[in-house]
Amino acid sequence: MSRIGVFICHCGENISRTVDVERVAREVGLLPGVAFSTDYKYMCSDPGQNLLKKAIQEQKLSHVVVAACSPRMHERTFRKAVEAAGLNPFLCEMANIREHCSWVHENKEEATVKAVEIVGMMVERVKKNRVLPTITVPVTKRSLVIGGGIAGIQAALDIADAGHEVILVEREPSIGGHMAQLSETFPTLDCSQCIMTPKMVDVANHPKIRLYTYSEIELVEGYIGNFQVTIRKKARSVDEDKCTGCGVCMEKCPIRKIPNKFDCNLGMRPAIYVPFPQAVPNTPVIDRENCTKFKTGKCGLCQKVCGPGAVDYEQEDRLIVEPVGAIVVATGFDLYNITEKPKGSMIKGYGEFGHGKIPDVIDGMTFERLASASGPTGGKILRPSDGKEPKQIVFIQCIGSRAREKGISYCSKVCCMYTAKHTMLYHHKVHDGQAYVFFMDARTPGKAYDEFWRRSIEEEEAVYIRGMVSRLYQKGDKIVVMGSDIAVGVQVEIEADMVVLATAVQPQAGADALAQKLGISYDKYNFYSEAHAKLRPVECATAGIYLAGACQGPKDIPDTVSQASAAAAKVMTLFAKDKLEREPIVARVREAGCVGCFACKKVCAYGAVEEKEIRDRQGNLIKVVAYVNPGVCGGCGTCQATCPSKCVELDGYTDEQIVAMIEAL
Amino acid sequence: MHPEKQKHTFEPKIIAFVCTWCTYAGADLAGTSRMQYPPNVRVLKFPCTGRIDPVFILKAFQQGADGVLVSGCHPGDCHYIAGNFHARRRFAVFRKLLEFVGVDLNRLQFSWVSAAEGGKWVEVVTDLTEKVRAMGPMTEFRELALEEQWSGAINTPELEEAYNQI
Ligand SMILES: Cc1cc2nc3c(=O)[nH]c(=O)nc-3n(C[C@H](O)[C@H](O)[C@H](O)COP(=O)(O)OP(=O)(O)OC[C@H]3O[C@@H](n4cnc5c(N)ncnc54)[C@H](O)[C@@H]3O)c2cc1C
Numbered sequence: 001m002s003r004i005g006v007f008i009c010h011c012g013e014n015i016s017r018t019v020d021v022e023r024v025a026r027e028v029g030l031l032p033g034v035a036f037s038t039d040y041k042y043m044c045s046d047p048g049q050n051l052l053k054k055a056i057q058e059q060k061l062s063h064v065v066v067a068a069c070s071p072r073m074h075e076r077t078f079r080k081a082v083e084a085a086g087l088n089p090f091l092c093e094m095a096n097i098r099e100h101c102s103w104v105h106e107n108k109e110e111a112t113v114k115a116v117e118i119v120g121m122m123v124e125r126v127k128k129n130r131v132l133p134t135i136t137v138p139v140t141k142r143s144l145v146i147g148g149g150i151a152g153i154q155a156a157l158d159i160a161d162a163g164h165e166v167i168l169v170e171r172e173p174s175i176g177g178h179m180a181q182l183s184e185t186f187p188t189l190d191c192s193q194c195i196m197t198p199k200m201v202d203v204a205n206h207p208k209i210r211l212y213t214y215s216e217i218e219l220v221e222g223y224i225g226n227f228q229v230t231i232r233k234k235a236r237s238v239d240e241d242k243c244t245g246c247g248v249c250m251e252k253c254p255i256r257k258i259p260n261k262f263d264c265n266l267g268m269r270p271a272i273y274v275p276f277p278q279a280v281p282n283t284p285v286i287d288r289e290n291c292t293k294f295k296t297g298k299c300g301l302c303q304k305v306c307g308p309g310a311v312d313y314e315q316e317d318r319l320i321v322e323p324v325g326a327i328v329v330a331t332g333f334d335l336y337n338i339t340e341k342p343k344g345s346m347i348k349g350y351g352e353f354g355h356g357k358i359p360d361v362i363d364g365m366t367f368e369r370l371a372s373a374s375g376p377t378g379g380k381i382l383r384p385s386d387g388k389e390p391k392q393i394v395f396i397q398c399i400g401s402r403a404r405e406k407g408i409s410y411c412s413k414v415c416c417m418y419t420a421k422h423t424m425l426y427h428h429k430v431h432d433g434q435a436y437v438f439f440m441d442a443r444t445p446g447k448a449y450d451e452f453w454r455r456s457i458e459e460e461e462a463v464y465i466r467g468m469v470s471r472l473y474q475k476g477d478k479i480v481v482m483g484s485d486i487a488v489g490v491q492v493e494i495e496a497d498m499v500v501l502a503t504a505v506q507p508q509a510g511a512d513a514l515a516q517k518l519g520i521s522y523d524k525y526n527f528y529s530e531a532h533a534k535l536r537p538v539e540c541a542t543a544g545i546y547l548a549g550a551c552q553g554p555k556d557i558p559d560t561v562s563q564a565s566a567a568a569a570k571v572m573t574l575f576a577k578d579k580l581e582r583e584p585i586v587a588r589v590r591e592a593g594c595v596g597c598f599a600c601k602k603v604c605a606y607g608a609v610e611e612k613e614i615r616d617r618q619g620n621l622i623k624v625v626a627y628v629n630p631g632v633c634g635g636c637g638t639c640q641a642t643c644p645s646k647c648v649e650l651d652g653y654t655d656e657q658i659v660a661m662i663e664a665l
Numbered sequence: 666m667h668p669e670k671q672k673h674t675f676e677p678k679i680i681a682f683v684c685t686w687c688t689y690a691g692a693d694l695a696g697t698s699r700m701q702y703p704p705n706v707r708v709l710k711f712p713c714t715g716r717i718d719p720v721f722i723l724k725a726f727q728q729g730a731d732g733v734l735v736s737g738c739h740p741g742d743c744h745y746i747a748g749n750f751h752a753r754r755r756f757a758v759f760r761k762l763l764e765f766v767g768v769d770l771n772r773l774q775f776s777w778v779s780a781a782e783g784g785k786w787v788e789v790v791t792d793l794t795e796k797v798r799a800m801g802p803m804t805e806f807r808e809l810a811l812e813e814q815w816s817g818a819i820n821t822p823e824l825e826e827a828y829n830q831i
């Protein structure tokens with residue numbers, strides 16, 4: 001028989017004004033199983049908690065109900081107090097007679113009757129509560145970082161500097177991401193390479209960082225503190241340990257005309273290449289699709305010229321399994337590509353802008369490469385078509401972004417600022433040129449951002465036209481830009497030499513596939529979703545996985561770096577303990593009754609349900625049943641409501657407990 | 666603000682099954698904002714609407730509830746990623762079944778109330794209470810329960826045949 005203690009709080013007068021607390025204490029005191037009931041002015045205060053503890057010990061209470069405010073307010077407080085008195089904390093429940101009763105009703109009689117019923121329900125519930133042991137799981141203090149842009153680099157360096165091992169996985173042959181492609185960066189115009197490359201080198205030299213470039217995530221298993229990650233290290237055809245980075249192979253390769261993606265296809269590269277001279281690691285990779293040796297079996301020149309004998313045509317993809325405790329996802333973004341209409345894209349396409357058929361209509365990243373001192377033109381702004389310097393240049397913002405009718409309604413956030421930057425860089429390099437910008441609004445929140453934008457107009461003489469462009473077409477060697485200036489209400493037509501489109505920032509290709517491997521959620525655009533938009537902006541809803549950078553939403557570098565350091569801090573918090581404690585509200589399978597239909601597995605959004613084999617003593621398979629991994633279970637209980645044989649139960653919310661409450665009505 | 670207190674002959678019993686993260690918090694907000702609503706509702710807290718087994722709704726009606734409210738996070742806001750989607754799907758089917766059994770679907774209400782929607786909570790609860798009050802007590806299940814008690818004594822030929830087959 002249970003000996004339940006019920007404690008009714010006055011909450012000063014917040015409860016007692018409309019609820020006759022003494023009467024509630026008296027009436028619930030008569031309920032079967034209630035051994036003790038009392039009321040007190042402030043249960044949450046120190047004396048209130050002491051009263052509770054004393055009663056548990058003196059009255060030998062087996063369960064406790066505190067009728068007071070919302071459990072969202074003080075459940076923790078009272079469960080701790082109960083634990084201090086030697087009871088399992090999960091044998092304590094709260095009855096909400098403030099937010100759900102005294103504050104929302106005026107009639108004292110009605111409110112008192114309701115309060116008695118609410119407490120009565122909780123008394124019936126608590127009788128069915130079971131002792132729940134706190135669940136602890138071990139923590140592997142190594143972290144995986146996916147994506148080697150500035151976000152991944154920053155997170156990796158922070159975690160490694162704290163003394164934890166980091167596995168950094170980058171899909172491309174070099175780390176660096178988009179920041180390595182930028183010329184100069186707003187709002188200070190410092191050279192991107194100059195601030196980026198030292199960090200890339202730090203990553204390469206850090207004793208705690210293991211770098212896998214030209215690699216991808218194959219499989220993710222496990223849960224917070226205990227992930228097993230399989231990494232596919234794609235065949236580079238060059239042995240990283242032997243290669244000295246001398247570059248002779250690249251000089252000698254006869255295939256020379258492969259458009260270089262890093263330079264937005266403005267420059268050319270050989271079949272064996274590093275994407276850019278400061279690449280980390282500085283080990284070339286053979287692009288097997290374009291290499292003669294792989295296509296016809298002939299050539300093999302690079303192998304012959306390579307001094308240390310690093311070129312290895314036989315190399316194969318390798319699968320590597322790494323145990324890690326936490327994962328930072330930093331896979332960044334890509335720009336919406338106007339030249340081709342990507343399959344399955346949400347954007348309906350920009351036929352009115354020539355669809356990439358006009359060679360001198362480029363995107364913002366291409367302009368960055370043109371303006372970059374280490375770019376294909378050595379930093380000269382030259383037209384891709386004929387290499388002439390454009391004297392009239394038109395920038396058009398919001399291509400794809402904020403265009404619901406085209407498919408994307410969000411703002412890409414960085415374009416206003418980088419377009420302002422582009423007009424400045426242009427003016428610095430082409431003194432007699434004129435830049436025009438078509439824009440909807442200028443969105444420049446951020447430290448020193450609006451000042452920067454104004455400078456582009458006031459000092460660098462960019463002409464801003466508020467309005468959209470309706471059409472572009474080639475006329476001779478000019479591009480005619482037709483648009484409207486809605487501020488003045490006139491049509492404008494500009495004969496430009498070059499047009500730069502600020503195309504939408506989108507998640508990397510394959511972002512959804514990676515999310516499915518990780519079991520994290522993403523929005524309709526494929527940006528990864530944080531657990532809470534305001535209060536948990538760097539954590540995924542899936543425990544142990546954190547987000548950094550533009551993969552979560554368009555971001556500039558300062559925001560990216562802040563989020564990366566925040567994600568690293570979260571990882572370090574997790575690694576500060578050897579074992580992880582979690583609330584024991586998890587589902588459990590009653591194996592005897594489980595028929596192995598795995599309906600639960602289908603509905604579990606956390607991937608917590610595994611298949612478990614039951615064997616007899618001879619080792620013969622008897623049946624396969626569901627097993628809920630308590631480390632992964634989120635505790636929603638969806639599986640329980642789904643299970644047709646009622647064999648999975650969520651601790652803390654069992655059918656028994658809930659039915660007891662309903663029956664108390 | 667508050668209408669004159671009226672005396673009613675029938676006070677319906679409303680049971681609300683709500684999730685912790687959105688609707689329970691929304692109801693808390695109604696409290697902290699000191700909004701007023703009829704005292705007929707009893708709230709049962711679940712981690713997620715995904716945990717709510719349709720059987721609980723039947724049980725509530727059997728136990729004498731005159732109206733049942735199920736409320737959770739807005740689609741896309743689920744704290745547990747997708748529990749509310751599963752719940753929505755489950756209840757879409759369950760409503761059909763209830764209708765088939767003969768329960769007036771006006772007694773069962775589904776809604777999305779977020780943690781910020783204290784006002785909406787008040788509205789939903791008040792509307793349902795008034796609607797059910799107008800409908801009068803829910804008798805279908807009670808009559809069924811009575812019939813069940815009797816059925817042992819009645820021996821129809823159909824029942825006899827059914828018994829023999831078991
Ligand atoms: C034209 C342009 C100009 C800009 N100028 C500025 C500026 O002046 N100042 C400023 O503050 N910001 C600027 N930005 C914004 C800046 O580029 C971003 O804030 C920053 O690059 C975001 O970094 P990231 O690491 O999140 O993403 P990224 O730089 O995109 O890095 C992501 C990395 O992850 C890798 N990756 C992707 N998927 C996978 C996978 N599945 N597995 C493994 N690796 C993967 C990618 O290869 C890449 O290396 C500009 C942006 C654009 C488009």
Ligand code: SF4
Nearest residue numbers: 253272291293300302
């Ligand atoms: S073998 Fe391939 S990579 Fe090497 S030199 Fe020949 S074409 Fe270039």
Ligand code: SF4
Nearest residue numbers: 604633634636637639
């Ligand atoms: S309670 Fe939710 S998270 Fe846990 S196993 Fe069941 S469905 Fe998965």
